[in-house]
Amino acid sequence: MTTPSGPGDDRLDPGLSAIVSERRQLINLAYRLLGSLADAEDVVQETYARWYAMSRQRREAVESPGGWLTTVASRVCLDLLGSARARRERYVGEWIPEPLPDRTEWINGRPGGTTADPADPADRVTLDESINMAFLVVLESMTPAERVAFVLHDVFRYPFAEVAEIVGRTPAACRQLASSARRRIRASRAPATPTAQQAEIVRDFKLAWEAKDINALIGLLAPGATAVTDGGGLVSAVLRPVEGRERIARYAVDIVDMVPSLTILERTVNGQPGLVAQRDGVTVTVMAFHVADDRITRIWAVRNPEKLRPWTVGQQH
Numbered sequence: 001m002t003t004p005s006g007p008g009d010d011r012l013d014p015g016l017s018a019i020v021s022e023r024r025q026l027i028n029l030a031y032r033l034l035g036s037l038a039d040a041e042d043v044v045q046e047t048y049a050r051w052y053a054m055s056r057q058r059r060e061a062v063e064s065p066g067g068w069l070t071t072v073a074s075r076v077c078l079d080l081l082g083s084a085r086a087r088r089e090r091y092v093g094e095w096i097p098e099p100l101p102d103r104t105e106w107i108n109g110r111p112g113g114t115t116a117d118p119a120d121p122a123d124r125v126t127l128d129e130s131i132n133m134a135f136l137v138v139l140e141s142m143t144p145a146e147r148v149a150f151v152l153h154d155v156f157r158y159p160f161a162e163v164a165e166i167v168g169r170t171p172a173a174c175r176q177l178a179s180s181a182r183r184r185i186r187a188s189r190a191p192a193t194p195t196a197q198q199a200e201i202v203r204d205f206k207l208a209w210e211a212k213d214i215n216a217l218i219g220l221l222a223p224g225a226t227a228v229t230d231g232g233g234l235v236s237a238v239l240r241p242v243e244g245r246e247r248i249a250r251y252a253v254d255i256v257d258m259v260p261s262l263t264i265l266e267r268t269v270n271g272q273p274g275l276v277a278q279r280d281g282v283t284v285t286v287m288a289f290h291v292a293d294d295r296i297t298r299i300w301a302v303r304n305p306e307k308l309r310p311w312t313v314g315q316q317h
Helices: 016-020 023-034 037-053 056-061 065-090 102-107 133-140 144-155 160-167 171-188 195-210 214-220 245-258 305-311
Strands: 221-230 263-269 272-279 282-292 295-302
Touching (some): 016 065, 023 037, 023 065, 023 144, 037 305, 065 144, 065 160, 133 144, 133 171, 133 282, 144 160, 144 171, 195 214, 195 245, 195 295, 214 221, 214 245, 263 282
Parallel strands (some): 221 295
Antiparallel strands (some): 263 272, 282 295
């Protein structure tokens, strides 16, 4: 990673490159903890501000700058998660985690921690799996402490002794938190559908949607399918989940009728096949899907423009 330092910066602060190189890891962690790339970037900025607010002598006394940064970022996230529930209560309509486009999947950085607890390897979650929309939605159902303990241990492989220092509880309590979170994940997890098969089903959905073929759409959806739309009160969106494949199919066709100029594109959304709707070249909706038994069971459609910032045409990360 190229360090964006100015002339002489490394001479003034020899550790600058090492500190800045932790940014990817911190973004990795904060996004999974918060479900928002924008909030994750704010957390990382705050973390670095706290680092540089210390005197140089105090910074040099830190044995593991990466560990210090991770601890501070995790605690900032924990505080934000505590206040997020109140913010969600005021949120207009349904709240969906911020979708990640393919070009920001540099977020799949290295696993954290070099002294990982080797216990329960079967319970580990790969970094790729931990950004899919279904997984992030389950994380939203957890308590802040559950979410932090689970993500730090099961995703980033931090030992419970380190998790305990961050969460402010005993290692045994953190183990229980992660175990509780793990049960939630297991209860929601459907048998994995191969990515190529998911892509084919999503592509068929796109074609049926463009053709306004209600019967074809119904055939691609599970009987108990649910579609959730997040407009954040900034754009039009259904305020409650749409349930049932017939209702979802008719709703989808109604959208095409109301906005005939939509262009629907196949894109990777949070590491899985998804769709993007553009109007006049501007991304207006990003859709993530959950597929089980050859049928679409969940659709998450993000329309809140604030959450679509990474999808802005021409924007680079």
